[in-house]
Amino acid sequence: MADSDWAFGGVTGALELLEGGKASAVELVEGFLKRIDRYDRQLNCFRVVFAERALLEAQQADSRRRAGERRPLLGVPIAVKEDIDVAGELTTFGTRAASRPAEQDAEVVRRLREAGAIVIGKTNVPELCAVPWTESPTYGATRNPWNLERTPGGSSGGSAAAVAAGLVPAALGSDGGGSIRFPAAYCHLFGLKPQRGRVPLAPHLDACQGLSVNGCLTRTVADTALLYSVIAAGPPDPGVVAPPPIDFPEAARRAPERLRFGVATNLPASATVRLAAVNRAAVEEVSGQLRDLGHRVEEFRFPHGALVPPPHFSVRFLRGVRDDAVALGRIDLLERRIRATVRVADLLGDRAVRWARAQEEAYRRRLEALFDRFDLLLTPVTPAPPPPIGRCEGRGWLPTMLFAGGTVPFAAPWNVTGQPACSVPAGLDEEGVPRAVQLVAPPGREDLLLAVAAQLEGERRWAELRPPGFE
Secondary structure (H helix, E strand, C coil): CCCHHHHHCHHHHHHHHHHCCCCCHHHHHHHHHHHHHHHHHHHCCEEEECHHHHHHHHHHHHHHHHCCCCCCCCCCEEEEECCCCCCCCCCCCCCCCCCCCCCCCCHHHHHHHHCCCEEEEEECCCHHHCCCCCEECCCEECCECCECCECCCCCCHHHHHHHHCCCCCCEEEEECCCCCHHHHHHHCCEEEECCCCCCCCCCCCCHHHHCCEEEEEECCHHHHHHHHHHHCCCCCCCCCCCCCCCCHHHHHHCCCCCCEEEECCCCCCCCCCCCCHHHHHHHHHHHHHHHHCCCEEEECCCCCCCCCCCHHHHHHHHHHHHHHHHHHCCHHHCCHHHHHHHHHHHHHHHHHHHHHHHCHHHHHHHHHHHHHCCCEEEEECCCCCCCECCCCCCCCHHHHHHHHHCCCCCCCHHHHHCCCEEEEEEEECCCCCEEEEEEECCCCCHHHHHHHHHHHHHHHCHHHCCCCCCC
16 A cells, blocks of 8 residues: 555545455555645645544445445545535534534435445535635635645535545535536546436535536546446435436446537636636647547537626525525624625525526527537636636625636536536646636436546546646
């Protein structure tokens, strides 16, 4: 276990060690705990680490394996984002306002445990997951292992940084406007936002006014497919119609047929940022690679007004932050800009929320019409590379929200429509900072995303790259 290669082997690598008898679950957990102790002082990925509990669960996993028991993730350590409940622990949402521990695991955590996974800790988020970077007055700033002066993104930034630095094989995240895809893009990971309704949200139903979904961050497509085969297995949340089932591992193994890709890089006229040259180059490079692989690639422009944040997305997102703040019960303990968000959301009122949610169907039909021409869409994930730590420190509510809004135009439309989208690594820029592109599929077609992403991974072999200083 002295060679750190095991730390970057992901879920699949951990299972190979366990099933091949090269490491026990206890040894694996001990190894990751040592890496967390060594590196998390620099990164600040974890809000809390369950060292004793994880070692006890590892002992139990080893006993089960010796007894011949087999489960898909038996003995594999997993981290959980801080907006997802773990029984007996606070779900702080990155604040100091939480006071009551969760009574039981969130359904997605229960499914992981049922599959044999070991929850090793909970990862940092910005307050109420309200911005696309991971910094809070209570828990500090989480740093990107590829460049410690930059953010790993948000709001699943702690999860992404932990996986990228080899502190855990994989981690749960959530995505209400890009919060899995941004950190994946910034940290050179694969991040799939699933179809709405695919993965349970319980007990936090209708999270972010219906915009948010639970998912995961991993180093490889195969790891993501394996995790989704676990967390998407079972009945949907109450009142939710489950999407058609998918064999996720099989989709990741299957070579895709010749597909039609629509490539768009245009930003809405109201965008507060321009598309950076390195982000545009990533799209152009992957477009060329898809052509070389035999796919048809055609450029197009998103219809005027189709990209977000339009008013109806913003209303829902702001109200979702307000809902979580009210549920915590101590708005006075929140950061000043979050308190301002609550006030703005209160001013909008219930009528505005009803109006915003009523816009979803027409907006969804407008964007889904693109899939009459294309099988998949290819876009940037974000307009710009990861910003520096503290970029909005000390700024007021409006400048902060405008800067945050400048991150989401390519990602957030698919939270409104509910359809799947993923962030795919696209190499490093001249400064060694990760680049990425986004793939978007028709409703319920995560299988297409997995097949194409796996094909690109076979060409690019992105999992072999490691952030300097964490090898």
